[in-house]
Amino acid sequence: MLEFMYLETFEHLGFEEILKLYSAAVIYGYENLKKSCFSFLSSNVQSTNVCTILKLSNYHNDEELKTISLDYIRLHAKEVLSLGEWKRFVLENMLLASETIGYISSVIQKAYS
Numbered sequence: 001m002l003e004f005m006y007l008e009t010f011e012h013l014g015f016e017e018i019l020k021l022y023s024a025a026v027i028y029g030y031e032n033l034k035k036s037c038f039s040f041l042s043s044n045v046q047s048t049n050v051c052t053i054l055k056l057s058n059y060h061n062d063e064e065l066k067t068i069s070l071d072y073i074r075l076h077a078k079e080v081l082s083l084g085e086w087k088r089f090v091l092e093n094m095l096l097a098s099e100t101i102g103y104i105s106s107v108i109q110k111a112y113s
């Protein structure tokens with residue numbers, strides 16, 4: 001976090017470190033860091049990490065990042081829902097998984113009505 005404050009870059013950091021930085025930015029109210037982490041996370045959503053990003057966004061009440069995650073899952077449902085990450089996510093986050101399935105269903109329903 002200190003490195004970002006002085007250099008305003010975190011190019012060499014990995015995904016897990018960005019997740020931690022995002023949480024720290026939210027907790028300490030460091031908006032520039034939060035925006036940078038948000039930008040990184042929202043542009044690097046993949047089937048293998050979308051559940052982690054969804055959990056993080058839900059925990060920190062970041063509706064924009066949550067919607068990005070939910071939309072990614074909706075658009076890539078066949079792939080995401082078949083992964084072990086999703087199965088673990090459902091077991092550990094039943095309420096959020098249920099919300100996710102509800103979101104997917106409502107978008108599909110709207111498309112056909």
